Amino acid sequence: MQAPTKVATRTATAASGAPVTILAFAGDIASTSKEPILEAYGATDGQKLLLDFSGTEYVNSSGIAIIIQLLLDATKTGGRTVGIFGLTPHFQKVFTMVGIGKYATLSPNEAAALAAL
Amino acid sequence: MLRRSLLAILLLLSMTGLRAQTPVSAPDTADPAHLTWTGMDRPLNISSSWFTNSTQDEPAFAQPGYDDSHWRLRKRSDTLRSYWQRPSHVVWYRAHIEAPAGIKDLAVSINGIHGPFELYANGRRVGGAGRIGDPGVFGDMVPIVYPLPADIAPDGHLVLALRTGILFTKDSQQGGISTDSSLLLGATAHINDTRSLSIFESLASNYTNLVIACIAGIVALGLYLSARGREYLDLTLSYITLAIYNMLEMWEFTRAIQRSGFALLLTTLLATAPVIFNLEFIRRILGRPRWKLFGIIQVLLLVNGVVIQNLFVLAPQIFSFLVQGLFPTVLAIGTYALLDFVVPVIIYRAWRRGNRDAGLLLVAVLPSSVLVLAQITRSVLALTKVIAGGSNPLERVPGITFNIGWSEVTSFFASIVLLLFMVLRTIRLAREKAELSAEIEAAHNVQTLLLARATQPTPGFAVETAYRPASEVGGDFFLISPGQDGSLFAIVGDVSGKGMQAALRVSLILGALHRESSREPALVLQNLNSALLSQGDIGFTTACALLVEKDGRFRYANAGHLNPYLDGEEMPSAGALPLGISPEAEYGTEYGNLATGQRLVLLSDGVPEARSAAGDLYGFDKLVTLTRLPASDIAEVAHAFGQTDDITVLALALA
Numbered sequence: 001m002q003a004p005t006k007v008a009t010r011t012a013t014a015a016s017g018a019p020v021t022i023l024a025f026a027g028d029i030a031s032t033s034k035e036p037i038l039e040a041y042g043a044t045d046g047q048k049l050l051l052d053f054s055g056t057e058y059v060n061s062s063g064i065a066i067i068i069q070l071l072l073d074a075t076k077t078g079g080r081t082v083g084i085f086g087l088t089p090h091f092q093k094v095f096t097m098v099g100i101g102k103y104a105t106l107s108p109n110e111a112a113a114l115a116a117l
Numbered sequence: 118m119l120r121r122s123l124l125a126i127l128l129l130l131s132m133t134g135l136r137a138q139t140p141v142s143a144p145d146t147a148d149p150a151h152l153t154w155t156g157m158d159r160p161l162n163i164s165s166s167w168f169t170n171s172t173q174d175e176p177a178f179a180q181p182g183y184d185d186s187h188w189r190l191r192k193r194s195d196t197l198r199s200y201w202q203r204p205s206h207v208v209w210y211r212a213h214i215e216a217p218a219g220i221k222d223l224a225v226s227i228n229g230i231h232g233p234f235e236l237y238a239n240g241r242r243v244g245g246a247g248r249i250g251d252p253g254v255f256g257d258m259v260p261i262v263y264p265l266p267a268d269i270a271p272d273g274h275l276v277l278a279l280r281t282g283i284l285f286t287k288d289s290q291q292g293g294i295s296t297d298s299s300l301l302l303g304a305t306a307h308i309n310d311t312r313s314l315s316i317f318e319s320l321a322s323n324y325t326n327l328v329i330a331c332i333a334g335i336v337a338l339g340l341y342l343s344a345r346g347r348e349y350l351d352l353t354l355s356y357i358t359l360a361i362y363n364m365l366e367m368w369e370f371t372r373a374i375q376r377s378g379f380a381l382l383l384t385t386l387l388a389t390a391p392v393i394f395n396l397e398f399i400r401r402i403l404g405r406p407r408w409k410l411f412g413i414i415q416v417l418l419l420v421n422g423v424v425i426q427n428l429f430v431l432a433p434q435i436f437s438f439l440v441q442g443l444f445p446t447v448l449a450i451g452t453y454a455l456l457d458f459v460v461p462v463i464i465y466r467a468w469r470r471g472n473r474d475a476g477l478l479l480v481a482v483l484p485s486s487v488l489v490l491a492q493i494t495r496s497v498l499a500l501t502k503v504i505a506g507g508s509n510p511l512e513r514v515p516g517i518t519f520n521i522g523w524s525e526v527t528s529f530f531a532s533i534v535l536l537l538f539m540v541l542r543t544i545r546l547a548r549e550k551a552e553l554s555a556e557i558e559a560a561h562n563v564q565t566l567l568l569a570r571a572t573q574p575t576p577g578f579a580v581e582t583a584y585r586p587a588s589e590v591g592g593d594f595f596l597i598s599p600g601q602d603g604s605l606f607a608i609v610g611d612v613s614g615k616g617m618q619a620a621l622r623v624s625l626i627l628g629a630l631h632r633e634s635s636r637e638p639a640l641v642l643q644n645l646n647s648a649l650l651s652q653g654d655i656g657f658t659t660a661c662a663l664l665v666e667k668d669g670r671f672r673y674a675n676a677g678h679l680n681p682y683l684d685g686e687e688m689p690s691a692g693a694l695p696l697g698i699s700p701e702a703e704y705g706t707e708y709g710n711l712a713t714g715q716r717l718v719l720l721s722d723g724v725p726e727a728r729s730a731a732g733d734l735y736g737f738d739k740l741v742t743l744t745r746l747p748a749s750d751i752a753e754v755a756h757a758f759g760q761t762d763d764i765t766v767l768a769l770a771l772a
Contacts, residue, residue, distance in 0.1 A: 031614075057732070061613040061722075065657050068698060090725070090736055098659065098677035099692040099702075 005033035007040035012050070012110070014117040020048040022110075026055035029063030041070050047080050048117050052110065054086030064098055071103040085113035153215045160226075160303025160311065163277070165193035167210040167294060169200050174207040174280070179237035181276040185211045197293045201283060207249060208293045210279040214302060218273040224305040226312060228260040230281060232292025237278040238265050249282035260312045264305055277302070286429060316371060322525055323367045329529070330360040333536050340543055348401040352535070355394035362387035382427055389422035392456075399460065399482075402474050403467045410459065417452040421445075446500070450493050457486035457493075474542055481534035485527040553617075577667050578605045579772045583752035585723070585764040592619035593721045593763035596630050603667030606636045609719040609767050610660030610678060613695075618656075625649075626658065638662035638674035642696065642704040646676070649697035657695040661719055669711040669771055674704040679725070682718040682744035683709060687737075716770045718744040720751065723764035727755040735759075 006026040014020045021044045025037070051067070053059075059067070074080040082104040087095060092106060100106070107113035154161045168188035170178065177183050188211065189200055201208055216223075225236065225243070233247030244263030269275065283292040294300070301308060334356030341349035365387060393415045400411040425445055461482055468475035492512075498504045512522055580597055592614060598606040608630065612622045629648045635641055641662045649658060659678035665671040673681055673688070677695035681688045688709055694702040711717050724743070727735040735758045743751055748766040755764050 058728075058734075061611070061657075061659075065613055065695075065698075068657070068694065072699065090734055093737055094722075096692045097675075097679065099694040101692050102694075 005029055005036050006055075007036050009040055009044065012114060014048055015115045016117070018048050018117070019046055020050055020114060020117060021046050022050040022052055024052035024055060028058040028060075029056055029066065030058075030060045031062035031066075033063055034066050037066055037070065041074075049074055049080050049082045050110070050113050050117070051082065051084045051104070052086050053084065053088075053091070056086070056091075057088070059091055059094070064094070064100075067095075068098065068100065068103075071100060075103045081117055083107060083113040083117050085109055151213045151215055154302070155217065157217075157220065157304050158307075160301040160307050161214070163212055163214070163225075163300045163302050164294070164298055165191065167191045167212050167279070169208060169210055171201045171205045171208040171283075174205075174209070178209045178211065179242070179278045179280070180240045181274070183211070191294065194296060197283070197290055197295050201290065201293060203285070206283055208281050208283055210281065210294055212277045214275045214277065216270060216273045216275055218271065220270060220273060221267045222305050223265040223269065223275075223302065224308040225263045225265065225277065226260040226299075226301040226303075226308045227263065228300070228315070229298035230279075230292065230294060232284055233282040234292075235280040236263055237280070238269050239274075239276055240278075241266065241269070243269075247282070249280065251282075260299065260301070260308075260315050262305070262308050262312050275302075289429070319370055320367050323363045323370075325529075327360055327363045327367075329532050330356045330363065333532055333539075334360060336536060336539055340539055344543070344546070346401075348398050349539070351394045351398040351401060352539070355391045355398065358387055358390035358394065362391070382423070385423045385426050389418055392422075393418055396456070396460070399464065399478060402478060403463065403472065405463070410455070410463075414452065414455050414460070417448070417455065421449050421452050446496075450497070453489055453493060457482075457489040461486045473545070474538070477534060477538040477541065481531045481538065485524070485531055488523050488527050575599050575605055577603050577772055578665070579770045580605075580607075581748035581766075581768040583748040583764070583766040585752045585756055585760065587723070587760055587763050592623060593723065593765040594623045594627055595719075595765050595767050596627065597767070598636070600636060604636070605665045605769065606638075606641075606663070607665070607719060607767055607769065608638075608641065608660055608662040609721060609765055610658055610676075610696075611721045611723075611763065611765075612658045613656040622649075622656070622658065625652065636664055637706075638664050638672060639704045639706045642674050642676045646696040646702055646704075647700070650700055652697075657697045659695045659722070663717070663719060663769075665711055665717070665769060669713070670708070671711055671717065672706050672708050674706050676702070676704055679720055679722060681709075682720075682740060683711065684715045685741045685745045687740070711769070711771060713771050716745070716768050718748070718751070718769075719767040720744070721763060721765040723760065723762040724751060724755040724766065726762060727758040727764075728761045729759045 004027050008024045008026070010022050010024065012020045012022055023037075023040055023044065025033075027033075029037070051070075071082055074082050083106075084095065084100070084104045085107040086109065087106065095101070095106060105113070105116045107116050152161060152163065152166055167190075168185045169191045170185070170188045178185075188209075191200055191210070197208075225238070227234075227236065227244075230246075233245070233249045233251065235245040235249070236243050243265055244261070246261065279294070281293045283290055285291070301311065303311075334353055337349050337352040337356060340346065341353055362384075365384060369384075396411055396415055396418075400407065405411055425448075461479065464475050464479045464482065468479055495504070512524075575597060576599060578599070582595065582597070584593065584595070586593065592612045593610070594612070595609045596607065600606060610626065612619045612626070614622075626645065626649070629645055630641070633641055633644060635644065639662075642660060645658075645660065657677070659676055661673060661675045661678040661681060663671060663673040663681060673690070674693075675690040676693050680690050688707065690707045691705055693704050696702070709717075720740075725735055725737050725740060729735075735755060743754060746754070748768040751766045751768075752764045
């Protein structure tokens, strides 16, 4: 059974000293996740954004479409720098496969992600 | 919702002629101390003209010779409160009747004493109901007939005595003779006729309700068993409890039953349950959450209809302590305001938002809700003395001799509309299901046809395919196209989403691929991306296109799809956006070589994303060995692990 998506927003500081907004996802990411994810994303500001998938076990194709939509908006429209961390190895591969690596750096954990921003 | 019925009204209207033929009570005599009865042809109304004593309880009070001249005379309009003195649990009544000497074959009919009593005639106990001193209340009932012994009044002088039990709390009291009590003395045959008519008047609506509840309950049960919708189970339970309640009420009406303990609890639960189940039915139809407003109203209904009523009888001290002043009135008004105002508003809003079922539900509940709200408004105005109390025009249907309430009319209307609701909804759902099945069947046929065209003879190559959709119509696609130069073009892809939308997109993609003139993998993907983007926002599609020359050299391009596996080894490619997302997406070309004896496998994500019952993914790591198996075996392994998506496997080798 699909676990509902929850999104928490927090802030951190990048290695460069710039403020970073972190959107932390919990639960599975699927078509029903669109509203909570895009709502939380819409409320963020700042140039640097991290997506935390540590609490996510499963992302289906509709979930990947939502993440791609977010990344295209953030990088192409908003000119923001985006990083992703906390993915399982399986979804690290899937995210790479669908070309997300071109729009966001993929890091194994938060510290590495903050350092890469 | 269901209480009485319009059918009962029609039935009773048709019986007005019968009522004209039945005996009616004689007017009271001028002397209230001694009623004189001259004719056996008509019963004597003895509802008033009783001497009362509520301060003492002596067996001698039943004797005809007892001197009751110092007792208080009760007038017809006297309520119990006006002559009963707290804290007495017993009130005595005595009446003196002068009848013709030697009169025989007499009976007394008693109705509307809401408590236990004992009836004495010339000192002999001739009947009674319940046990004085026991807790419990009497509901409304039809007259109970007590025949008098043949030799009861040889000289025509008859003294009737009633010993009644009073149940009371700080704020209320029940029992004894009150304004709605009806007592008659007359010939047994006449009294029995009067009782028969009274039973008919009282129970005709119960019979009608029972019939309606049984019919509607059977329809609802049938729908539940066939369609398995929980909403129909709620409706079934509503009608079952309503039918049982009506049967119980009819049984009680014909007997002087003292409800106490479990019986009272059961009765109040059965009276409240139909409304609660109806509310649950409405909640499901509207798709509202259980433990919010609807749950609160259901709890309030239980408190009003069951807890407070049982406390009154079973624990009057606790009732007096908890229920002070206007609290029960305010609680009842609040509950019914929520039930009859807020719920119709919610139904109305659902209807405005396009819920077609809500429209008929609104028709069903609106008359009843308007009536209850009008009654609440009138009660509040009367309580606050804005208008005078007295007779309530909102209770009885005017112009009808029989006692039929507006609530019974609205309830009957609601049940008829609900029956109509069930029939229309079932027809609509069946039609929608049939239409959907036809659409799926059509899509399945189109897809089967297109996929059949996708597999053509492949001279110079050995090709295996395995296609296992997760549902009737799949979101995966593949195409194999041999070229005149001995090459082989192949593509495997997956559209996001499922069902009809995905199936239609697969049809669109296969159509575009059949029309495609290029066999260059990157260009095919580029063209397909443009074709999909021209359709607007229809989700995304991943695909891997491959062209193998007749000598085994191959090149491929990938749009977010799984890479090809060559003898179990994953071929590399830079990640690329799926098709249908961005016009700027670019697809690079990768190269490889297929030697004789090697196998090149393309597959969809239904294989690595097969998910076990425990939630584990099959994963990418095992593909190294899995892709060495025949295509059908690969699909079978993924399916057995836990298929969650369409599975497509395509394996190529030089022949």
